[in-house]
Amino acid sequence: MRRRSSTPVYQQIADHLRKQISSGELAPGAQLPTELELASRHGVARQTVRQAVAQLVSEGLVVSQRPRGHFVRERTHYRYSPQREFQPPVSPEMDRFMGQITLEDGRVPGQTIDVALVQASHEVAQRLGVEPGEIVVARRRVRSIDGEPFNINDTFYPLAVVQGSEIMSPADVARGCNQVLAEIGYPQARALDEIYVRMPTPDETHRLALEPGTPVAVHVCTGYTANGVPTRCTVNVLPGDRHVIVYERHRPDHAEVDSEAAQIVG
Amino acid sequence: MRRRSSTPVYQQIADHLRKQISSGELAPGAQLPTELELASRHGVARQTVRQAVAQLVSEGLVVSQRPRGHFVRERTHYRYSPQREFQPPVSPEMDRFMGQITLEDGRVPGQTIDVALVQASHEVAQRLGVEPGEIVVARRRVRSIDGEPFNINDTFYPLAVVQGSEIMSPADVARGCNQVLAEIGYPQARALDEIYVRMPTPDETHRLALEPGTPVAVHVCTGYTANGVPTRCTVNVLPGDRHVIVYERHRPDHAEVDSEAAQIVG
DNA sequence: AAGTGGTCTAGACCACGAT
DNA sequence: TCGTGGTCTAGACCACTTA
Numbered sequence: 001m002r003r004r005s006s007t008p009v010y011q012q013i014a015d016h017l018r019k020q021i022s023s024g025e026l027a028p029g030a031q032l033p034t035e036l037e038l039a040s041r042h043g044v045a046r047q048t049v050r051q052a053v054a055q056l057v058s059e060g061l062v063v064s065q066r067p068r069g070h071f072v073r074e075r076t077h078y079r080y081s082p083q084r085e086f087q088p089p090v091s092p093e094m095d096r097f098m099g100q101i102t103l104e105d106g107r108v109p110g111q112t113i114d115v116a117l118v119q120a121s122h123e124v125a126q127r128l129g130v131e132p133g134e135i136v137v138a139r140r141r142v143r144s145i146d147g148e149p150f151n152i153n154d155t156f157y158p159l160a161v162v163q164g165s166e167i168m169s170p171a172d173v174a175r176g177c178n179q180v181l182a183e184i185g186y187p188q189a190r191a192l193d194e195i196y197v198r199m200p201t202p203d204e205t206h207r208l209a210l211e212p213g214t215p216v217a218v219h220v221c222t223g224y225t226a227n228g229v230p231t232r233c234t235v236n237v238l239p240g241d242r243h244v245i246v247y248e249r250h251r252p253d254h255a256e257v258d259s260e261a262a263q264i265v266g
Numbered sequence: 267m268r269r270r271s272s273t274p275v276y277q278q279i280a281d282h283l284r285k286q287i288s289s290g291e292l293a294p295g296a297q298l299p300t301e302l303e304l305a306s307r308h309g310v311a312r313q314t315v316r317q318a319v320a321q322l323v324s325e326g327l328v329v330s331q332r333p334r335g336h337f338v339r340e341r342t343h344y345r346y347s348p349q350r351e352f353q354p355p356v357s358p359e360m361d362r363f364m365g366q367i368t369l370e371d372g373r374v375p376g377q378t379i380d381v382a383l384v385q386a387s388h389e390v391a392q393r394l395g396v397e398p399g400e401i402v403v404a405r406r407r408v409r410s411i412d413g414e415p416f417n418i419n420d421t422f423y424p425l426a427v428v429q430g431s432e433i434m435s436p437a438d439v440a441r442g443c444n445q446v447l448a449e450i451g452y453p454q455a456r457a458l459d460e461i462y463v464r465m466p467t468p469d470e471t472h473r474l475a476l477e478p479g480t481p482v483a484v485h486v487c488t489g490y491t492a493n494g495v496p497t498r499c500t501v502n503v504l505p506g507d508r509h510v511i512v513y514e515r516h517r518p519d520h521a522e523v524d525s526e527a528a529q530i531v532g
Numbered sequence: 533a534a535g536t537g538g539t540c541t542a543g544a545c546c547a548c549g550a551t
Numbered sequence: 552t553c554g555t556g557g558t559c560t561a562g563a564c565c566a567c568t569t570a
Contacts, residue, residue: 006547007556015468022387034536045560050537058324058478060465067536067567104507122288191515197463197481197506199326215463215506216480237469240463240481249457272566274539300555311541316556333555512551539565544557 013042013052021061021072032062032070060213060241073211111143117159124156126191127222127233137162139170139177142207149208152237161186161231178223181231189226195219201239208239213242218251278371287327287338298328298336313408326479326507334344339477377409381436383425390422393458393488403428405436405443408473415474418503427452427497444489447497455492461485468501474505480507 005016020026035043038049053070056062063073118138125132141153155177162168165184167177178188200216202207210216219236273281286292298305304315319336324327368509384404391398407419421443426433431450433443444454466474466482476482485502 010558018468024388036536045562048559051558053537058465064537066538068569069536094527122290193515194508194510197483197504199324199481201325201477202281213465215465217463217483238463241566244460244462249459276539301567302555311543312542313542317539319556330556333548335555534568534570535570536567537564537565538567541563542561544558544560546556548555548557550554551552 009042009044010048013038013049014055015042015116017052017056018059018061022058028072028074031068031073032072034069052178058213059213060215063123064256065209109143109145110147111141111172113139113141113170113172116169116186118156120156123220124233124235127220128156128158128230130158135159139167148242149239150242151239152207153234154237155179155232157181157232158230177232179222185229186225186229188223188231190224190226190228192222193219194221198239200239204237208237210239211241216239217243220228271435275310276306276314276317276321279304279310279315280321283318284325284327287322292338294338294340295336297334298338298489300335301350324475324479325459329477375409376410376413377407377438379405379407379436379438381405381434384422386422389486390501393460393486394422394424394496396424401425403434405433414508415505416508417505418473419500420468421498421500423498424496443498447489452491452495452497454489456490456494458488458490459485460487463506466505470503474503474514477507483509 015241017026017032020131026032029111032038035046035049035053038052039046042049053062057064057070062070064070085127096184116138117135119133120128120130120136122132124136125134128136130136137157139155139157141155143150143153157167161181162184166180175181180234181188195217197215200210200214204210204216205212208216217238217240220232220239221236223232223234224230278433282299283292292298298304298319298401299311301315301319304318305312308315319328323330323336327339330336330338363368382404383401385399386394386396386402388398390402391400394402403423405421406421407421409416423433427447428450432439432446439446439493447454461483463483466476466480466522470482471478472480483504483506485504487500487502487511488496489500490496
């Protein structure tokens with residue numbers, strides 16, 4: 001293939017494949033032609049084809065199942081379910097997580113917990129009011145459903161706050177860590193929530209077994225005492241391909257609510 | 267560099283650079299060594315270095331400012347603002363967007379609108395209850411702040427519904443398109459909202475001037491009449507590097523709300 | 533054993549912006 | 552004009568899974 005106009009050849013190949021995917025000619029789960037096949041078909045070197053395929057992978061459209069080949073990604077993350085009954089977008093009562101999940105369709109929930117002393121990242125240090133690199137207590141959780149990692153739920157505590165408490169033991173604390181915090185003299189009076197979207201770190205990619213091209217939503221929750229002392233910082237990481245918010249509104253008001261999401265602006 | 271253990275060389279180089287970035291040794295805005303410099307420093311071919319840098323770009327950590335060089339990304343998307351007063355996560359009154367923005371800090375909002383007849387994508391077709399490829403009316407908007415694209419707000423209408431109405435003119439409809447819909451006999455009684463996260467399409471990358479490695483949040487809102495006839499489908503696309511939700515909770519209840527985000531599950 | 537994608541090299545030419 | 556990254560080639564070897 002020659003380079004018409006100024007579009008790189010690998011782009012043209014990527015566009016061609018993308019079109020086949022979005023038109024359904026290459027259905028979800030279907031195998032792409034092999035790299036050598038594509039190379040000879042387009043009359044280019046294998047590296048050029050690889051560049052095209054890599055782009056589709058980074059877009060989340062294609063996955064590599066080495067060494068079987070490349071395949072059109074199956075579970076596009078949006079599970080459209082218009083029949084659903086009303087369900088609030090974010091429900092404030094939770095960590096009945098385990099209980100809730102078991103009730104649904106016989107899916108089996110699971111979680112791994114570990115507790116460690118770690119150096120605070122910039123992100124955590126800023127929120128806990130300590131210096132970056134300072135030692136803090138990390139209570140790290142990965143939740144899964146049917147064996148598939150589902151989200152990361154890591155909470156960081158200033159060492160001075162939780163020293164010697166139950167929080168430092170790597171077991172499930174049934175009554176909730178915030179309850180423990182209150183019992184040891186740091187009742188939570190306020191919380192600050194931040195939600196944003198980014199690409200995962202390699203560590204997150206590993207812990208959540210993410211495919212390349214999968215972004216994550218991050219929900220950071222920082223708790224404070226009435227005096228404004230930060231007592232904990234929880235980082236939730238939600239894989240973009242395993243979470244969809246679906247909710248329904250019944251009232252005919254809110255003329256132009258379409259744009260409400262634009263409201264979530266910093 | 268030799269390949270110790272089984273970690274590919276380009277991974278080792280990427281890890282090394284990532285460490286320098288997260289430690290602050292390579293500060294935001296700083297220029298990375300040139301590819302040739304990195305290649306000779308590590309004793310590898312230029313392509314190997316390019317692979318390492320490409321990974322950092324796809325993680326959103328590094329941007330290329332061709333042909334000046336590679337730079338550590340400056341605006342990490344999280345703008346931490348703990349002093350903020352209470353602000354609900356998603357406010358239901360809006361499209362005072364324009365008015366609101368002008369009030370803040372003298373930032374100038376803008377928008378471009380165009381109306382076109384297009385073939386419905388699978389996503390839109392499914393929600394509007396038409397066949398994929400069928401012609402629908404697209405009312406496409408890109409909003410910007412200070413000249414920077416800020417979000418995409420595209421609404422799709424079944425041709426039969428809006429034929430000949432004001433909606434088909436590419437001007438701002440001051441009283442809102444839903445009002446027009448009501449006037450022509452299709453008052454909205456219900457709406458279904460879906461929110462998810464993914465990598466942008468090339469088209470979105472272009473319209474929003476996105477850097478590689480920037481995911482987007484998508485908010486799809488489908489409106490129905492009381493009879494269940496879909497009348498419109500609005501697709502909001504929000505760049506992950508330009509939006510942060512920040513809100514504060516004051517009540518000390520909700521013991522373990524940390525995990526509420528896990529609730530937003532499909 | 534065969535065939536896939538993953539890694540890596542050495543070299544080439546181009547496009548573009550700053551100098 | 553120079554130096555940067557962007558594109559592309561031809562070829563090599565490896566790791567892994569499946570048949």
